[in-house]
Amino acid sequence: MSDADQQFDQFRGTSSYIASEELRHAVNVAVALARPLLVRGEPGTGKTLLAENLARSLGLSLIRWHVKSTTKAKDGLYVYDTVARLHDSRFGGDGHDVRDIARYIKLGPLGEALAAPSRVVLLIDEIDKADIEFPNDLLLELDAMRFRIDETGREVVAAERPVVVITSNNEKELPDAFLRRCVFHYIQFPTRELMTEIVRVHHPDITDRVLDNALEMFFGLRATPKLRKKPSTSELIDWICALRKANVDLSRVSGGIPFLGTLLKTEHDVELVSKRAKA
Amino acid sequence: MLVDFLFELRAKKVPVSTHEWMALMEAMALGLHESSLDGFYHLCRTICVKDIALYDAYDEAFLAYFKDVHADALKLTEALRAWLADPRVLEGLTEEQRQALRELDLEKLRELFEKRLREQKERHDGGNRWIGTGGTSPFGTRGTNPTGMRAGGGGGRSAMAVADERRFKEYRRDIVLDVRQIDMALRGLRRLGREGAQEELDLDETVDKTCKNAGDIDIVFRPPRRNRVKVVLLMDVGGSMDPHAELVSRLFTAASRTGRFAKFRSYYFHNCVYNSVYEDAEFRKGVPVADLLANSDRDEKLVLVGDALMHPAELLDPGGSMYLYTQQRASGIEWLRRLAAHFRSSAWLNPEPERFWPGTTIEVIASVFGMWPLTLDGLAASVRYLVRGGERPKVGEPSKWAKAMGG
Numbered sequence: 132m133s134d135a136d137q138q139f140d141q142f143r144g145t146s147s148y149i150a151s152e153e154l155r156h157a158v159n160v161a162v163a164l165a166r167p168l169l170v171r172g173e174p175g176t177g178k179t180l181l182a183e184n185l186a187r188s189l190g191l192s193l194i195r196w197h198v199k200s201t202t203k204a205k206d207g208l209y210v211y212d213t214v215a216r217l218h219d220s221r222f223g224g225d226g227h228d229v230r231d232i233a234r235y236i237k238l239g240p241l242g243e244a245l246a247a248p249s250r251v252v253l254l255i256d257e258i259d260k261a262d263i264e265f266p267n268d269l270l271l272e273l274d275a276m277r278f279r280i281d282e283t284g285r286e287v288v289a290a291e292r293p294v295v296v297i298t299s300n301n302e303k304e305l306p307d308a309f310l311r312r313c314v315f316h317y318i319q320f321p322t323r324e325l326m327t328e329i330v331r332v333h334h335p336d337i338t339d340r341v342l343d344n345a346l347e348m349f350f351g352l353r354a355t356p357k358l359r360k361k362p363s364t365s366e367l368i369d370w371i372c373a374l375r376k377a378n379v380d381l382s383r384v385s386g387g388i389p390f391l392g393t394l395l396k397t398e399h400d401v402e403l404v405s406k407r408a409k410a
Numbered sequence: 411m412l413v414d415f416l417f418e419l420r421a422k423k424v425p426v427s428t429h430e431w432m433a434l435m436e437a438m439a440l441g442l443h444e445s446s447l448d449g450f451y452h453l454c455r456t457i458c459v460k461d462i463a464l465y466d467a468y469d470e471a472f473l474a475y476f477k478d479v480h481a482d483a484l485k486l487t488e489a490l491r492a493w494l495a496d497p498r499v500l501e502g503l504t505e506e507q508r509q510a511l512r513e514l515d516l517e518k519l520r521e522l523f524e525k526r527l528r529e530q531k532e533r534h535d536g537g538n539r540w541i542g543t544g545g546t547s548p549f550g551t552r553g554t555n556p557t558g559m560r561a562g563g564g565g566g567r568s569a570m571a572v573a574d575e576r577r578f579k580e581y582r583r584d585i586v587l588d589v590r591q592i593d594m595a596l597r598g599l600r601r602l603g604r605e606g607a608q609e610e611l612d613l614d615e616t617v618d619k620t621c622k623n624a625g626d627i628d629i630v631f632r633p634p635r636r637n638r639v640k641v642v643l644l645m646d647v648g649g650s651m652d653p654h655a656e657l658v659s660r661l662f663t664a665a666s667r668t669g670r671f672a673k674f675r676s677y678y679f680h681n682c683v684y685n686s687v688y689e690d691a692e693f694r695k696g697v698p699v700a701d702l703l704a705n706s707d708r709d710e711k712l713v714l715v716g717d718a719l720m721h722p723a724e725l726l727d728p729g730g731s732m733y734l735y736t737q738q739r740a741s742g743i744e745w746l747r748r749l750a751a752h753f754r755s756s757a758w759l760n761p762e763p764e765r766f767w768p769g770t771t772i773e774v775i776a777s778v779f780g781m782w783p784l785t786l787d788g789l790a791a792s793v794r795y796l797v798r799g800g801e802r803p804k805v806g807e808p809s810k811w812a813k814a815m816g817g
Contacts, residue, residue, distance in 0.1 A: 157456045310460035317462045
């Protein structure tokens with residue numbers, strides 16, 4: 132294997148995170164091209180975990196930015212805490228110099244990632260939760276990897292381009308200009324073989340028979356037509372955990388799936404499945 | 411040569427920009443495609459396609475462009491030649507099969523393969539003719555023809571096989587519509603304004619007031635921004651709408667979500683709107699259209715959902731309602747016109763596939779209301795129209811109905 136190959140093939144999953152071949156490839160392309168990686172997929176397919184494990188396998192620290200419906204792009208860079216400054220100017224803040232604006236500037240997650248002295252992994256989680264315009268407001272910063280703090284005139288420039296992982300729940304169209312700058316991967320629901328590997332990572336001591344039974348039931352359940360929300364990988368792992376804690380032997384269970392509540396999360400689905408079980 | 415592929419992609423409506431194409435070239439220069447077609451398939455998709463809804467179009471373009479390349483690459487390789495020539499591998503065959511093998515020489519096989527490939531339109535499993543999996547045709551993978559040739563497959567999954575499977579078909583935007591997606595489409599239907607209780611800190615105003623107050627903190631609150639759009643939804647139920655009931659109920663679920671619109675009202679009608687609409691789907695609690703109009707602001711958005719399919723008389727004849735007791739002098743189209751005239755912006759969503767529209771009463775109704783198909787694209791377009799106005803899509807030739815419509 133040449134040097135270039137080694138450099139390219141940096142991410143191979145970790146001992147606790149099994150990535151499909153396609154996903155590994157996408158991650159390595161993103162790292163090699165120094166572009167943000169946009170990951171989409173059904174909830175519970177391990178999008179967020181990907182960033183954590185990528186950071187671990189590259190030996191870099193991870194900065195997380197969990198986006199909420201009220202998050203503004205500027206908050207990710209820095210927040211100027213005016214209220215604290217007002218308060219200090221009125222009541223005297225422990226002898227601090229109120230005239231020093233920099234004291235009231237707090238870097239946000241993106242700001243921190245850019246100001247970090249070495250390369251970091253930045254996770255922008257669930258970018259689609261925020262307002263429609265949110266991704267557009269990040270374009271310049273993600274492109275140039277620099278920004279300016281207007282209040283102090285300080286220019287923050289990334290020493291090394293951070294590895295950016297962005298997750299989205301496939302809910303909303305992201306703006307084209309934003310998409311153009313990203314490398315995209317859609318996490319497919321794992322096949323049975325991959326799922327076996329994944330479960331084994333989380334439950335190393337599970338026996339083949341138990342695992343087989345569990346997967347049989349799980350994929351059978353996912354194949355139920357008209358389910359509002361299909362159970363995901365993370366739910367399968369929780370379910371197996373519950374089964375093992377309660378010492379349930381699936382091969383002897385009759386009349387419905389035990390701990391159905393860990394797999395199905397809407398009344399409609401539970402009703403549907405129990406009706407089909409009776410029929 | 412790949413520039414053609416770029417245009418193939420763009421022709422399939424995958425919006426690939428020069429920016430992305432340059433990135434792809436850069437990536438290929440770095441060798442990220444691992445010098446293989448499979449590698450290229452994934453690399454190109456990763457960089458150029460940013461939407462799962464477009465994966466299927468990408469697969470299509472990939473298939474169209476690389477079909478011949480693939481056939482060439484297969485090239486009935488030396489391995490196949492050797493395999494066919496190597497008698498040891500053939501030991502397991504019966505005399506009959508050997509006979510068959512002798513009958514089918516390589517040139518003929520290749521010819522046949524390419525011919526079949528051209529003829530074949532879809533995926534095929536089993537059977538004895540087409541290229542596919544299983545079966546006893548000489549072409550395909552995991553089959554049992556002794557002289558056959560493998561197309562795709564092999565160790566791992568080849569890009570052609572993956573593209574050929576078109577696993578992403580169900581993600582196409584013009585087909586799927588679940589509540590969440592409708593939700594997202596409806597999110598565009600908004601006009602924000604500050605109204606209601608003051609519960610948000612207004613920082614600028616606070617700083618301003620505090621300064622004016624000689625540094626004594628004076629905190630100012632303001633109401634949060636809310637959607638001010640008001641919506642009236644009229645839904646056709648029963649009869650020909652039964653097959654679409656699930657879809658309409660999803661739309662209703664998404665639209666009626668609390669806090670979505672400043673005001674949301676929904677009514678039912680059957681077939682066409684006549685003098686009344688109904689609060690319930692059983693048509694017991696009637697609301698005269700006149701009352702509805704009187705109680706609706708002209709700025710409210712009117713959205714109708716229905717297949718707009720009926721006997722022309724039901725729409726055009728005065729008293730054409732299929733219910734005797736609602737017989738009135740005004741025709742269905744007249745009632746619809748009244749609705750359209752009252753509301754400044756309105757839209758009709760039709761669950762019937764667009765190809766069935768021409769030549770039906772849909773044409774007539776589409777001349778009164780802007781009509782869009784009840785798909786994700788149609789919904790998004792209608793929302794844009796409701797918020798910003800613009801051109802209404804033209805449906806068929808309503809002019810042929812002009813005489814019957816009385817003008």
